[in-house]
Amino acid sequence: MSHDRPDIPEILATLKEFTRGVADKARGSERYDALCAGFLVDVVKRELVCVEAQDKSQAQRLTAITGQSGELEQLYEAFCQNVRGGRLDQQWDEVFDFALQQVIDKVAVTKPDYLAPEHQADALTGNVKKQLE
């Protein structure tokens, strides 16, 4: 919880207003930079809301697939090494579904409206959608 106002969402909204204002007035590379900055502010906003639940869900699935436990980054490494070595070829459907879900989680943070309709509904349900409104 923020101790003082503005809180984090309000700070991000303020930054977004600033980048939008610059983009409206600027041209060429300066305008493009401002649009990029606004895009990155939106990424931060969504990641703050989504990341905890995504990390928890992914760690559970990775532990089930690889049989290993640990920090999420270590689990990613184990998954990737096992896929690279062909040791998960026999459970390809499960491996593919995890990779797709992990990518859907990332796109839900980066640009949720890029997802196909069936994945948009999965990625931004209930509480998450409410917090991002």
Next chain:
Amino acid sequence: MSVVESPVTDSLEGIIVRLEAAVRRRFGGDASIVNVDVATLGASNRTLLFDLLDGNTTRRLVLRQETYRSPVSPFLSPHDQYRIHQVVHSHGLAIPEPIFELDETDDLDRGFVVACIDGETLPKTLLGDPAFASARSCFATQSGEFFARLHAIPVAELPFLADSADSIDPLNAQRQRYDSYQESHPGIEVGLRWLENNRPQERAPKLIHGDYRVGNLLLNHQGITGVLDWECAHQGNAMEDIGWLCLRSWRFGRIDKPVGGMGPRSELYAAYSANGGETVDPEEVRWWEIFASLKWAILNIMQADGHVRGERRSLPFACCGRNAAMIEYDMLMTISGRFQ
């Protein structure tokens, strides 16, 4: 991963002074340059447009300077790019005429100068402006014709390309570059594995452009006027160029028009075969399209790596790191058969 040498970081004023000196060394002391414009700071090159005044003639030229070097760079050196311009231009294909290559005396680092071709490159204009409707309608056919002529150039005319990582094994080249960034992407890894397990048939190597797509092409209202950006050229399977052009990212939202957001596959394939190209196998093109997603995602990771390590700080490059997820998504959805 680290960049081994500093790329060009000079001020624009300094570059212009030395460029004029470079021009005078080649065209005589009375030659001068005016109307200098910075076109872009792209993935691998800085592009400067200028008018060369030489006696009573004025000619619009383009300076290309290298901005990225790395032991695992996916880009050819400017010297090799210049040689490609010489060979491809000599075969009469619509690419910029090579004018001269920079050398040490020029003190402009590595690069070259080519003739400017008139045309538009901006995807938003090319895909949306009604004035380009005719150009859009013939884009797939013209691209098929161009590929057929390009792939007919004997690879023996550019023997140095045979040694590039992308010529030897394009999939392994991507894997090596991805590993150099030391990141773990489950989507990338699954894509690599699928591609490894489903490799297409070998074909006789052809000269491959490697980055032929909207954004690297010049068009006027009638059609394609020039093919730019040869830094990814190599020898390889002819279907690689076709798969790259049909990548979902290069449709710029017009996903129902697989050929650059402008036309159908059938017109591209028909024009390619009618002009001497090999028979197109749609399943093989699909493999190369999935490969293209992988390559494009890794190129985006490369840009973010340069930003995060501080070698090439840039807001767009920071965005590239997050955009990679959307390309991974396209790749996995194409593998699953849900995206065409």
